Amino acid sequence: MKKVSLKDIAAAAGVATSTVSFVLNGKGREMRISAILETKIKALADKAGYHPNRIAVSLRTGNSKILGLIVEDISNNFFATLAKVIEKEAESYGYNVVFCSTENDDKKGRQLLNILTQQQVDGFLVTPTIGMSDSLKTLHEQGYPIVLMDRNFPSLPIPSILADNYHAVAAGMQHLISQGYNKIGFVTVNMDLVQMTQREAGYRDALKKIKSNRPAAVILKVPINTSQENTVSLISKFLDSHKSLDAIFFATNYLGIAGLESIRDLTIEIPEELGVLCFDDHDIFRLYSPAISSIRQPTEDIGVHAVKLLIEQITQPMGTPTQNIPLQFAAKLIARGSTIKKLPLI
Amino acid sequence: MKKVSLKDIAAAAGVATSTVSFVLNGKGREMRISAILETKIKALADKAGYHPNRIAVSLRTGNSKILGLIVEDISNNFFATLAKVIEKEAESYGYNVVFCSTENDDKKGRQLLNILTQQQVDGFLVTPTIGMSDSLKTLHEQGYPIVLMDRNFPSLPIPSILADNYHAVAAGMQHLISQGYNKIGFVTVNMDLVQMTQREAGYRDALKKIKSNRPAAVILKVPINTSQENTVSLISKFLDSHKSLDAIFFATNYLGIAGLESIRDLTIEIPEELGVLCFDDHDIFRLYSPAISSIRQPTEDIGVHAVKLLIEQITQPMGTPTQNIPLQFAAKLIARGSTIKKLPLI
């Protein structure tokens, strides 16, 4: 556990610690350290297996080279994949990432911001809960670099990266309609954040575009943090009381997964009796029989650009103002068996 | 970004920083600071929103209160769930967790150990790759607290926590046999680590217990890090050339998921033509038609005890020897439709 320090190397080389520090940080040239000394010091450091103590470097320089990533739920496929992209991208900039999950709990979200602040992260990547708005505002005003992902606060000047939820849902609706579905229900979560409101708007506006026989919007809003079990039963009740629906659009993948259980329990046939489309792809959908059509989020784009934007903020001179011009990336419709209506067998 | 420091509080209170430090660390009593001063200091700290700089504390005390968690792949359900359990458990001891994934890459695994060491984590929780053995040995000899999970190195005296893979597979085989399946194939991954060898041994020994007409072991070993696509085609080929099999046991969930694709491609009927059982449960299995029987890992047990064991090592006096007596927890068989053989329709 005894670690080699700068001092040890300096002692071994018979020079001051500053000289070693310059050489090892590639400032030998700049400081006009002799080439011979350079080689000697580097060899010594190598042999001793020297690695700078990041904690000491952080304390001295004020940069921890750590990014704080706060997602809703790291065990959810979308966020796990996003985290993976971000980790890899951050690494390419020389940054490490600390993850944590809010579990959609405002209080926990605020705590995490505090904890990460105390750990002196250099910036935050966050999929916020509603209740984190004030804390994020304060941190942002204090000059902390922040990038929001998957959702944003229109009133805060914090940069954000989103899927183009509105147009993705619109395209999904278009697809359903082109397949002959007409009475389309929408199951969403009762969360007042932009990604969900955009999806709902995409649904409502798509309905409005139907010229003749325009159907009414039929929406179920499942309360946030409802258990899997209760979600299934809410959806079952909804389907049961809206028997006229011929297709259903789930606004998130966990709603879709719960919905598939409901549909199976009610022994409704997909896609003949009910077309099924779900926002946010999932392995399950590819494997289900029939395979479930979905809208795949641009996870890679979101992650890559979130890191890019954050690093830009970090390296910019303090106090450079940021704006909230949400960067939007197109999501992709994956049409599968669940929305290919077979011809009636008459 | 200007943070409140101890010094600021001390100045405001008109006392030395040491006094503030004592009070805020709950050592006021011990140091016999007057109750009046205590209250005053606490109030001031509160009002100023003071939080100690963890970096400075780490540097001074040598404890970062951070645990390094290295898993195979954070976007895989089993590891993500494990990470969640560990995060929560660590928090209860006052520790934070830094995650990363090896992606089954020896080199990356070793790099991660290095990076985390430089970040001065207080200990490691690791699901190691084979190639991390030497690095872990060295770290352990240097006195770093380490706990291995899901696999271990029998020759290293590092504590480990495992599912009882052997008996879990044996129980699964028992279940298949009791359902009338007899010619059972085994699909595993070509990885020379204990969790996989135990599963294979469980399979082989279960076959040996069959008294009459004992079938031979029929095993496919998919090379590690084979792409999803190629895994599917390997399994298809395997099933195709072993048409006499009446059941198949997948040794991991990603193999099972690939296997379901193969089985669907080959239009083999589950459970009539082929019984299917998979190690490591997954949402997909519950939702599949028919639902797929599986063996659920004791994720909660593994996570909770891994943290407990690690914290014990951290708080024990340096140099207390550790042993590798693997802690094993029972996995649970979840019998579903894929292994309930229907009666022949004669």
Place this chain on the structure above:
DNA sequence: CTGAAAGCGCTTACAG
């Protein structure tokens, strides 16, 4: 070309 010294924000023996 190179070294001595200050200081990042804490904690903790030590002194009074």
Place this chain on the structure above:
DNA sequence: CTGAAAGCGCTTACAG
């Protein structure tokens, strides 16, 4: 009861 001082391991202006 409380304060002055050292020191964790670095980096960097400053001096020579």
